[in-house]
Amino acid sequence: MTGVSTVMNEQSGQPETTSQKKPKPLVMRLLPLAVVGAGIAAFFIFDLDRFLSFEALKDNRDFLKTWTAENTALAAIIFMLVYCIMVALSLPGAVWATLAGGFIFGTWVGGLYVVIGATLGATAIFLIARYALADFFKEKAGKAISKMEDGFNENALSYMFVLRLVPLFPFWLVNLVPAFVGVRIQTYIIGTFFGIMPGSLVYASVGNGLDAVFAQGGTPDLGIILQPQVLGPILGLAALSMIPVIYKRMKRKKASSENG
16 A cells, blocks of 8 residues: 655645655665765865966966867856856855856856856755755754745745845855755746846856956956946846735735735
8 A cells, every 4th residue: 555645735835645755775865965075075185176266267268268169069068067066066166167157158158058057056956955965954054944944935936036146145055945945846947047147147247358357467356246236236136026925925914904
C-alpha cells in the first residue's frame, strides 16, 4: 500500500496529492555537499581568485578579445558555464566576472550571458538545497529564513523580484531560502532572471568601458550602482514589484472591515 496524503499547495492554496517517499540514502544527500565542498576548496587551493581583478583583465585583454573574436560561440558557453559554477558554489567574485562579461562581450550581450549563467547557477543550488541538503543549508541560513518566509508566503514572485533587485540579503542566502519555504521552481527562475537583469547590465556597462579606463591608467567606479541616476530606477522597479502585495493586503483589509 502506498502512502498518499492530501496537502495544501503553498503558493496557490489548492490541495495537492502527494505520495510519501522514503528518505534519500545518506550518500545521495552527502554527494552534492562533497561536490560543492570540493569546488570551493579547488577555487582557493589553485588560487583562482587571482583572475578576479582589474590587473588580470588588463594584462590579458588582448588575448581575451582576440580569442573571443575567433571562438565566439565557445567563449560564450565557457563564460556562462564558469559564471554558473561560481554562483552554484557561492564563490566570491561575481562582480569581477560581470565586469569581465561586459569587457569581453559588450554591455548587452555580456549582460545577457551574466544573467543566464547566474540564473542557471542559482537554480542549481536551489535544487540542491531543496532535494539534497535542506538540513545543512537551513542551519547555514539560520534565523534569516523566518524574516524572509512571510514575504514569500504573501506573494512569492513579487518578493523574489524585490530581493533580486535590491540586495537586502546576501545573494547566496536569496538563492537558498526559497527552496525551504516552498517557492515554485518556475517562480524562482523568473524572479531571478528578470530581477538580477538591471544590476547585471549596469556592471556589464562598466566592464564595457574598461578599455578607455585602462588607457587612462585609472580604475572604474564600482559604486556606480549606488548613484541616484542608477539606483533610483532600480528602486522604482522594486516598488512596482510590491504593488501586487500591497493590493492584496488592501483587498484583504477591506474585506475584513466589511465583514466586521
